[in-house]
Amino acid sequence: MRTAYRVQDVRAAEAALMARLPEGALMRRAAAGLAAACAGLLGRVYGARVVLLVGSGDNGGDALYAGARLARRGAGVSAVALGGRVHEAGLAALLAAGGRVAADPHAALARADLVLDGITGIGGRGGLRPEAVPVVRAARESGAVVVAVDLPSGVDADTGAVEGEAVRADATVTFGAYKPGLLVDPARAYAGAVRLVDIGLGGLLPAAAELEALQHADVARLLPVPGAESDKYRRGVVGVVAGSARYPGAAVLAVAGALRGGAGAVRYVGPAGGAVLARYPETLVHPGPPGGAGRVQAWVIGPGLGDTPGVDDVLASDAPVLVDADGLRLLDPAAVRARPAPTLLTPHAGEAAALLGTARDEVEARRLEAVRELAGRYGATVLLKGSTTLVADPSPGVPVRVNPTGTPWLATAGSGDVLSGLTGSLLAAGLAPRDAASAGAYLHGLAARRAAARGAHGAGPAPAAGAAPLTAHEVAEALPGAWRDVQGGGGRG
Ligand SMILES: NC(=O)C1=CN([C@@H]2O[C@H](COP(=O)(O)OP(=O)(O)OC[C@H]3O[C@@H](n4cnc5c(N)ncnc54)[C@H](OP(=O)(O)O)[C@@H]3O)[C@@H](O)[C@H]2O)[C@@H](O)CC1
Numbered sequence: 001m002r003t004a005y006r007v008q009d010v011r012a013a014e015a016a017l018m019a020r021l022p023e024g025a026l027m028r029r030a031a032a033g034l035a036a037a038c039a040g041l042l043g044r045v046y047g048a049r050v051v052l053l054v055g056s057g058d059n060g061g062d063a064l065y066a067g068a069r070l071a072r073r074g075a076g077v078s079a080v081a082l083g084g085r086v087h088e089a090g091l092a093a094l095l096a097a098g099g100r101v102a103a104d105p106h107a108a109l110a111r112a113d114l115v116l117d118g119i120t121g122i123g124g125r126g127g128l129r130p131e132a133v134p135v136v137r138a139a140r141e142s143g144a145v146v147v148a149v150d151l152p153s154g155v156d157a158d159t160g161a162v163e164g165e166a167v168r169a170d171a172t173v174t175f176g177a178y179k180p181g182l183l184v185d186p187a188r189a190y191a192g193a194v195r196l197v198d199i200g201l202g203g204l205l206p207a208a209a210e211l212e213a214l215q216h217a218d219v220a221r222l223l224p225v226p227g228a229e230s231d232k233y234r235r236g237v238v239g240v241v242a243g244s245a246r247y248p249g250a251a252v253l254a255v256a257g258a259l260r261g262g263a264g265a266v267r268y269v270g271p272a273g274g275a276v277l278a279r280y281p282e283t284l285v286h287p288g289p290p291g292g293a294g295r296v297q298a299w300v301i302g303p304g305l306g307d308t309p310g311v312d313d314v315l316a317s318d319a320p321v322l323v324d325a326d327g328l329r330l331l332d333p334a335a336v337r338a339r340p341a342p343t344l345l346t347p348h349a350g351e352a353a354a355l356l357g358t359a360r361d362e363v364e365a366r367r368l369e370a371v372r373e374l375a376g377r378y379g380a381t382v383l384l385k386g387s388t389t390l391v392a393d394p395s396p397g398v399p400v401r402v403n404p405t406g407t408p409w410l411a412t413a414g415s416g417d418v419l420s421g422l423t424g425s426l427l428a429a430g431l432a433p434r435d436a437a438s439a440g441a442y443l444h445g446l447a448a449r450r451a452a453a454r455g456a457h458g459a460g461p462a463p464a465a466g467a468a469p470l471t472a473h474e475v476a477e478a479l480p481g482a483w484r485d486v487q488g489g490g491g492r493g
């Protein structure tokens, strides 16, 4: 599992560690890791041209010390100071190693092989300042590899928000711990490939992270495994209330997901029973209302529902309920809060904005805050879909989960219906809402990657590169393979 911590927690851990170490030791560790990562990216350090963008704080200090190390190995290193001050000891180290201050920053950038962004790290506030903007653009246009020190300058470390311009890095070398902005969009998209350098903070960070990203082994531990004694009721029956005369396909897709989520049986309730049975004869169908459908361990309600009633009926049950899509439009926060059993809401950014009474752009710009706010307001677990899907628990101290397997190919009609069915099925199989949501999102993303790759390259194991458009049905059909990947794999993801 990868974990991310807020700036205040990272600073407290750093302070505790610094008190035990000689002056400057921590920065030297950081700079050594940074220089090693740069050397790896350059391939050949001797003769390489490196430009350091240096802000007024310790982030600039890291860049200067790393630059000194590269200069000692024969790189031509020049520094461009962008703040009112510069880290004096770092600058002295660079000059002593044969580096220099760039006489003409733009000329230096035009020739650079690698640019180190040391403008701001965890001390940055707001986007880049105006004087930095043309320099950062020149760095980007030079074709040099851009490596961000700790964080891309201009992004918000704690929220992942990007106000104004920020550095677009090819890689980020971060120290001690991931920060939320490195894992959550929009900031994540500025960070490139993120590498963590251990500076010894382990044991000094809080027990609960701000954010968690599961990996294969974590998801494998969550997935239900039927025992020898299991029958369909013990494995869980998931009830799917979805589809309408207008949108029968949503019912079929939600059932497709539910059949691959580990529940022992899928009970479909609604007007699209014929379409569902034609594709999946193993489904139990009932015309409705949900209260008369028979035994169910978890409900999914909403995909393609239109204005069909049923939400109140389902919310009145004492089983866990997942509410998606059209179900979210009619949702009463008081009814959700009053439920004794857990509720899981799965909005995309537009639906989340409607629930919060704000604009979609606001939710997309501040996904982490939006998902926590929704979970608190509704007293429900919330899965916010999107480029980086997030899962928040209603209790404020519990880490938000961020899904690492997402892919833009999932932005396809009906893929959300598959995710609802799959996640509801995991709920019925007995997973806690936060685990069901994060395992569901993980498998769904992995399935989409597999399906997209198979479309481009024929059947077989998923290759790393290359992909083709995919349909929601293909995502559902790739779920068993994703499930096997997770159970067979180590800690990837
Ligand atoms: N602590 C540790 O043990 C270790 C820390 N380490 C490193 O230190 C970094 C944190 O250093 P830090 O605290 O000096 O903050 P930092 O990010 O350099 O910013 C400083 C100054 O920038 C300015 N500024 C603010 N916003 C701005 C903007 N938008 N655009 C431009 N400038 C802006 C503002 O100063 P102002 O110009 O307002 O006077 C602010 O005070 C951390 O990320 C890691 O790299 C590692 O070495 C490991 C050990």
Ligand SMILES: [K+]
Pocket: 059, 117, 118, 119, 120, 121, 148, 149, 150, 151, 152, 153
């Ligand atoms: K930086």
